Amino acid sequence: MRMQSRLIAGRLKIKVDGFTAKVKRDLLRHKYIYIMLLPVVAYYFIFHYGPIYGAVIAFQDYSPALGVEGSTWVGFQNFTDFFHNYYFWRLIKNTVLLSFYLILFGFPAPIVLALMLNEVNNTRFKRTVQTVTYLPHFISLVVICGFIVNFTSRGGIINDIIETFGGERYNLLLKPELFRSIYVVSDIWQTVGWGSIIYLAALTNIDIELYQAAMIDGAGRWKQLMHITLPGIAPTVIIMLILRMGRIMTVGFEKVILLYLPSTYETADVISTYVYRMGLQKFSYSYSTAIGLFNSVINCSFLIFANYAGKKVNNTYLW
Amino acid sequence: MRKISCVILLVCMMLSISTAFSACGNKKDSDLGQTEPGTQKNEQDKDSLKEQKKPLDSLSFPITDKPLKLTWWGENGAHKYHESLDDFVIYKKLQEITGIDIEFIHPPLGQGDEQFSLLIASGEYPDLIMFNFLNKYPGGIEKAIEDKVIISLNDLINNYSPNLRDYLKSNEELAKVVRTNDGLYYCYPSLLPDPTTRSYIGPFVREDWLEELNIEKPHTIDEWYRAMVKIKESGKSEFPLSFLYSLLRTDVFAGAYDVGLNFYMRDGKVYYGPLQPQFKDFISTIRKWYAEGLIDPDFATFDRKTYEAKVLKEENVLFVDYLSRIAQFTSGIKSNNPDSACELSPINYPVLKRGEKAMLGHFTPAFRPFVSIYITTANKYPEESAMMLDYAYSEEGNMLFNFGVEGQTYNMVNGFPTYTKDIADPETGKINIAGQASISGPFKTDPRFFVQQLILDQQKQAIRLWSDTDVLEHQLPPISPTAEDSKEFANIYGEIETYVSEMILKFILGQESTDKFDDFVNQIKSMGIDRVIEIKQTALDSFNSR
CATH class of the missing domain: 1.10.3720.10 (MetI-like)
Structure with missing residues (x-):
């Protein structure tokens, strides 16, 4: 019973605080976990999401010297x-x-x-x-x-x-x-x-x-x-x-x-x-x-x- | 009558005008040594810093007193001996003589292609690149110039490279090969001008065993067959013939049937081997040999190591392989089995009837684009680079690049540059360090080098026998279709190539009946071979009219 009321109170409070405040609080509270997470996220962004951009050359007649910007588009x-x-x-x-x-x-x-x-x-x-x-x-x-x-x-x-x-x-x-x-x-x-x-x-x-x-x-x-x-x-x-x-x-x-x-x-x-x-x-x-x-x-x-x-x-x- | 002569006169005039025009157009591009004074002047006006008033007649060294550094990117083919080309005596000497410092950048071994793509994409080019731009730059060499990766060298060669200019002028056939259809020069070429040094793959045989079994050295395809059957029956060797499947591409057996495995030409016309009726005879022969167990049944799958292990165990009698293997196998077999009377001797490319010559055979083109030097747009000292690179084509440069330094690596004996004992010792491989570093580079290979590289008399005999074919008349020159054509070619031929290589092996292995040969031909036709041949023909025609 007590726990439930605390949960409700917590939920209410979150609503009052708004999204950014919630994120900020969460970041502060679990900062070490987030720091540990950082390299993994960075890895995925650099090596897995970044290169997705390169897939646009599938729609080009790509020439390495002209790069992605310079090559002609062929649909x-x-x-x-x-x-x-x-x-x-x-x-x-x-x-x-x-x-x-x-x-x-x-x-x-x-x-x-x-x-x-x-x-x-x-x-x-x-x-x-x-x-x-x-x-x-x-x-x-x-x-x-x-x-x-x-x-x-x-x-x-x-x-x-x-x-x-x-x-x-x-x-x-x-x-x-x-x-x-x-x-x-x-x-x-x-x-x-x-x-x-x-x-x-x-x-x-x-x-x-x-x-x-x-x-x-x-x-x-x-x-x-x-x-x-x-x-x-x-x-x-x-x-x-x-x-x-x-x-x-x-x-x-x-x-x-x-x-x-x-x-x-x-x-x-x-x-x-x-x-x-x-x-x-x-x-x-x-x-x-x-x-x-x-x-x-x-x-x-x-x-x-x-x-x-x-x-x-x-x-x-x-x- | 007057009217007619008038017309003729008119036609003649028009013709002469048009040829004059086209000659002008060509001259600007392709004719070395005859730059129009007008264009030359304009350039001079634009750049008053240039002291050069007219094309150089000869080079003087050092090229520059100021410290000057150039970067040179390329694979080091001789990494076995030195990690960097910088450590080879010839490149040390080159830097010493010209006064130009070269910084060599070598991509990791075997990653040349990938590193090249990255290099080009990065946009930060070195000054000089040694790589197969001609065949590996997407869209071809003209595209590379158009994309502003490398520069066209007509003016540079003409004005600052007197040795190369004069050499190309006196060797029109070679000059034709190293320029584009439009007459653009684009590299400081690696050249193999002497035809006797260019056939170095061919058949050879264990002569001691043939003598023992009283078999004559085979010349014709029939004699090959009979010899192999006899050897097999004698029990001396279970599988008399052994070679790596990839070497079948050297047309060593196909040449006998007046056909090639790929494109070839006859009287200026392009042909595609697998379409010809003789191709069926050729493929049936190999198939028969395979089915009767005359060829090592693993020949399609084994790698060089497995294959050589069998050779050294003396399991085979006839081979098709590189020239250097004659010496290597002989010493290998003898060290394995000191009692072996092993004697490998070369035989000529098989033919159908005695007295004939094989139509095709192994023959390296005189121009090797992959070890030629291309100057990039990033190079701030193109003139100095041109002078430095030109040194290799001079008389002294030729001696340096082929033989090294006189008194140190070679001596002149009766006017013949002879390697010192230490260098010539085949065990050390030092011959590669002395001159000819990285096996080849932007210079002319001297036949006098080639001869000294050969250890056994049989090898000297081999280059004579193997070059005795009609390959010169039938091998396609290095032709380059237009950018658009080459794209279409790649698309169509990519599929055909897969299909043909698949079917050839299936025919040989007996997985496909030779009755299906007609279907095979029709299939290639339906995949668009005619268009591919047409592209090749157009390119050949424009090559011939270069």
């Missing part, structure tokens, strides 16, 4: 050029499919690993597994791709296995139909350990009493998993999924470039690699910016959609 020319590109649909399809498989198989992988680790009682074994699965995360991508090229080559370990079972040796990276599998499987290998950390953290937050109560009620391990653990980490999972959806059209070009070949362009050439070939190798700044911008717009709409879906399904959302 949507660069965009229509891309839409009429012979490879437009192939690039979209490859990007979406690769990303879709990454989500379909790559997204649940760390969750499964975290759940499995959670069931392990032997701490030493648990830690060993964790360390081993983290390791690839710390290896440079170039080296990782070197591994992949080696493993999949004709004399590589995968071909050794294939041969043992009577198959014929073949360089796997030359086959367009295998590219996505190689990419996704290696991606899981690369990220599963690191990705599981956040779920392991979420698991520790589940109240241990719930498990005890469930055990008294006669729930086995499976039932506990289904009715306590999974609902317990569901908010984390959904937030992660929303964030992941925001990157659905973004397939990092580095790894594809290190693994693809003209003969696998059919399945491997994605928007970002095309931008790379066009923008960095052929110096068409405006064209590649236009493609990048188009990509971001689609990403953004996926993010909004995922957020909306999360809200509807589980009432978990970002904003």
Whole structure:
């Protein structure tokens, strides 16, 4: 009762004080927190919001010497050029499919690993597994791709296995139909350990009493998993999924470039690699910016959609 | 009759007038050494500070007594030996002789392209830039001048660079290459004037193994095939032929079929290789070799390291690679296996029938725009820069840039500049430090340097064999379409290039049937290859009429 009246009084007072006074008071009261926040805000403004201005060159025939002010405006020319590109649909399809498989198989992988680790009682074994699965995360991508090229080559370990079972040796990276599998499987290998950390953290937050109560009620391990653990980490999972959806059209070009070949362009050439070939190798700044911008717009709409879906399904959302 | 002769006379007069006009127009731009006195005077009046009354006949050193500093931006290709070009004896000496201090700015290795974009966008240019302006500035070289990034050099070369001016005047073919269609000179060029030094990728073979198996060195495509089959059957090597896929682009096998993988010309007409019917024969041959396991099956994916590791393990017999690898592989194989009788010897580019010459082959253009010097608009001392850069084209400058300092890095032996023992030792690589720093720069490469760089007799033999093709008649000169055309070209050809490179590899690997070759050709046509060829043709025509 007392608290409520204080709240009401506080609210009234705020109204009396007005917005600026409120901000001032808040700043004063939490000044150290705001000071700590400052570098992060500055970082986002300098490195993430500032460069957005540069996206205007997508509507220009940009020439570095003339700068943004001096270059001629061409409207949507660069965009229509891309839409009429012979490879437009192939690039979209490859990007979406690769990303879709990454989500379909790559997204649940760390969750499964975290759940499995959670069931392990032997701490030493648990830690060993964790360390081993983290390791690839710390290896440079170039080296990782070197591994992949080696493993999949004709004399590589995968071909050794294939041969043992009577198959014929073949360089796997030359086959367009295998590219996505190689990419996704290696991606899981690369990220599963690191990705599981956040779920392991979420698991520790589940109240241990719930498990005890469930055990008294006669729930086995499976039932506990289904009715306590999974609902317990569901908010984390959904937030992660929303964030992941925001990157659905973004397939990092580095790894594809290190693994693809003209003969696998059919399945491997994605928007970002095309931008790379066009923008960095052929110096068409405006064209590649236009493609990048188009990509971001689609990403953004996926993010909004995922957020909306999360809200509807589980009432978990970002904003 | 009188009427007719009148008409003829009239036509003749009109023609002569028009040619006079066009000649005037050209003269102003392209003809060095004959500037019209009028324009010259006007400039003089405008700038009374200039003491120069007429074009210089020769240079005198030092160029200036006052302390003068120029900034030079560019990649250091010889970072292996010295971190900065400033530390190389030739650039030290150049600064000493000319009295001009150069401050070298090198972008981090491998970031040249990005750093160049940033540099241009920043608007704060150094005085001199060593970068591939010609091909990498968006919109081309004329746009770079128009955008006021670099300056046109016609007046500077004419008035302040007597050596380069005279050299270009006596080498019209080279002069044509280093100026634009409109006759603008834009750089102090890096030149490779001697054609015998310009073919340095080609086929070579393990001669000791061929002798052991009693196989003759193959000349024709058929002989290549038979030799490889025999080697494979003998069990000596599982995959006789090995090379990096990117080197297929040197047309080493395509040349035999009278076709190229890219654009080439014949009798002044531009052709695109993949459209030609012979291309199918070429691609079928490589496909057959691949299918029968004559080529290393990893050739499309392996990198240089993996490939060389296999070579050093003596897994292959025939190669297509750089000239320097002949020596490198020989010593590598021998140090791996001291008992090996390894002897690599070059063979000529394969042909279809003995006695023929391959139509194309590896051949570096005489002009290397990426190591040429461009003067920016920020340069406050263009005259002094012009004089300094001109030194490299003089007789003494030529000796300095190619051989270093006499008595220190080379001696004249019977009139032949010979490197000292220490410098010539292939183990140390010092030959690169002596002269020819950064492998190349804004000067003429002397063939006498090139010869001394070669360690083995086989290498000397190689440049003779590999340059014995008809490539000179068929390779396109460095043509530059107009800004508008090059944009259209980039748009259309960008797609075609992706498609063709994809299909070529698929044909070779057997992922696509060669029956589909006609569809392949039609597809390229429907993507607009005709327009691309037309653009190239227009550019070639205007190059020829430069």
